[in-house]
Amino acid sequence: MSDSLRRIGALFHARNLEFVRDRAALAWNLLVPLLLVLGFSLIFSGNQRPLLQLGVVGPLPPAYQALETIPQLRLVEYESLASAQRKVRHHQLDLLLNPAGGNYWVNPDSPGGGLAEYLLKGHSLTPLVRDTLPGQAIRYGDWLLPGVIGMNLMFSGLFGVGYVIVRYRKNGVLKRLRATPLSAAEFLCAQLLSRLAITLVVSLLVFLVAHWLLGAPLLGSGWLLLLIALLGGAAMASLGLLVAARLQNEELASGLLNLISLPMMFLSGVWFSLEGAPAWLQGVADRLPLTQIIAAARAVMLEGAGWQEVASPLAQIALFTLVCVTLGAALFRWNAT
Incomplete structure (x- = not known):
């Protein structure tokens, strides 16, 4: 040996x-x-993302399909709520919709979160409860x-x-x-x-x-x-x-x-x-x-x-x-x- x-x-x-x-x-x-x-x-030290990104937990209901017509707005569907919430915390999503739960999440420190929330409220959709997910940008x-x-x-x-x-x-x-x-x-x-x-x-x-x-x-x-x-x-x-x-x-x-x-x-x-x-x-x-x-x-x-x-x-x-x-x-x- x-x-x-x-x-x-x-x-x-x-x-x-x-x-x-x-x-x-x-x-x-x-x-x-x-x-x-x-x-x-x-190269990517600045904020280079040109679009607002909204996540949706599960399929997008017909009442919210008007969001798809907003210019410079991208909707991403997620099956995993935990995965989507992490992206909100890390500023990789500006806002996360949860139509089934009647609420949405936004990071109060996200530069695009306020704008996404303003666009959401301006489209006469079913009212949702606002929740926050603070976190550090990645x-x-x-x-x-x-x-x-x-x-x-x-x-x-x-x-x-x-x-x-x-x-x-x-x-x-x-x-x-x-x-x-x-x-x-x-x-x-x-x-x-x-x-x-x-x-x-x-x-x-x-x-x-x-x-x-x-x-x-x-x-x-x-x-x-x-x-x-x-x-x-x-x-x-x-x-x-x-x-x-x-x-x-x-x-x-x-x-x-x-x-x-x-x-x-x-x-x-x-x-x-x-x-x-x-x-x-x-x-x-x-x-x-x-x-x-x-x-x-x-x-x-x-x-x-x-x-x-x-x-x-x-x-x-x-x-x-x-x-x-x-x-x-x-x-x-x-x-x-």
Whole structure:
């Protein structure tokens, strides 16, 4: 057992040194996420939204359909009352209608809330009871930060494990390692642990810089956020391991990894929400591991969610990791043949 741990430790140390000495990879993992968050924070630092947004709990009754004719007003239907109320608190909705309950909610600190309330009262609709939901506005940069960290976990795990293993196989490194006492399980364990350590350090640095310089919020537990990053990094690294289990062509590996990563990047809510997308597309996106990672991180950072609120996505991420590691280890070959 001690010999096995020494072999894993030696390979873990060697892989970390290889990463640190690769200046291009180091700069990409550290600087690009920070520059993305900083750039988008500056671009969207003002109030760029041109429309008033009103939420409606459930379907819109005929008595309120006159609202749809108001210029520069967008109506968004919600099935979940709690989700819609959070958006009012964070100034992402100017007003929330609840026709079934006979009331509406408005954030008294929202710049558009008063105007939305004035338009509502001026259309001779069924009277509603006014309630308030105070809360802090969430800037686009704050909303983007968990997505950028999740995207960095994805690319770092897929290419830092998958592409590297394929390169090792093509260059004959795996063939030489096979001649040593190192077992396949030890090699894979060292690769996964190395990538997890790197992604955790990078994610922590990105978050701390954004927190200190840009004032990015953390309303929930920092330890819970760290656990999400740990499980997310493990999930992406295990997926990279599964892709690279037998491949020996770097071009094919790069193509497959991009084929996996690009759809996840656009469908998992890194840059924008899919609330207005077709239901079937939202259903597909909800099952992607990156979606679970980002949703859990945003819930902890922006909504103060605790362990119970993120237990379901964390369980799905852990199950996905277990399946990928099991299949990747079973399919792994030192040589291509």
